[in-house]
Amino acid sequence: MVSPYTLYEADLHCHTTASDGLLTPTELVRLVAELGLKGVAITDHDTIQGWDEAEDVGSNYQIQILKGIELNTNWHGEEVHILGYELDGSSSYLKGKLGGLREAREQRMFNILDRLATLGIDISEDEVRQFAQGESIGRPHIAQVLLNRGFVRSIKEGFERYIGRGAPAYVPRYKLTPEEGIELVRKAQGVAVLAHPGIGRLEEGIPAWIEAGLQGIEVQHSEHKPEDVLRYSTLAEQYNLLATGGSDFHGEARKPGVEVGRWGVSLNVVEQIFSLAKQNRLSMIRES
């Protein structure tokens, strides 16, 4: 496959079927290999289910796999997403926390389905689960049912008319604070990175989040405008944070135009994440 764009060496923000992406970890890593990338991070929402499969396939293609996660947090009513890289997947602390977050997702799904029913739209839990192949269920899966059943003509319309913020079947979900999200990543020995800050204009929170353990900021992202890239690369330098980047790939049909590798980093940033994670592990051992 040939991309019309100059691609980065590594894409540090990709979703798979373990959460709301359309490609399985195997399909994603194969695509990454076909495109000629050398590294990819699996950053599913609230689950690490995709890691093992991605690592297995990655070793066949000499692709560096970063074990990542994305946590949605709430900061004074604003959405703040925290990416974590190279967390310890064997940590029972991490597994327990993620399990709790996924339960909150399930509860929210039931509440949304109840609201849709009051609007005359009857969707069953099973229909939603057909589109959620992995263990992390989310609104895109409900939007997919709305689309397939003909209630809307696109995923975007599903959010705007029914389940997005401000729409009649919108239900908020329990969320961590950004500090709690960062703490979760760090306690699991990972590197915590502020995701796509340009979407919410979040610079005011950054000093407190650095205090909580933030180590990086996503500068390159499919929803960042050129001025965002400039602003956040300057901030990264100013605060001595690692500048990361990724597409936020979910699959063409779910996020049209967001191609894997079109946003990302050079391979030396991957190496820097590995070395930061190692430092974090060592300092945790020293402290205990």
Ligand SMILES: [Zn+2]
């Ligand atoms: Zn996000």
Ligand SMILES: [Zn+2]
């Ligand atoms: Zn994402």
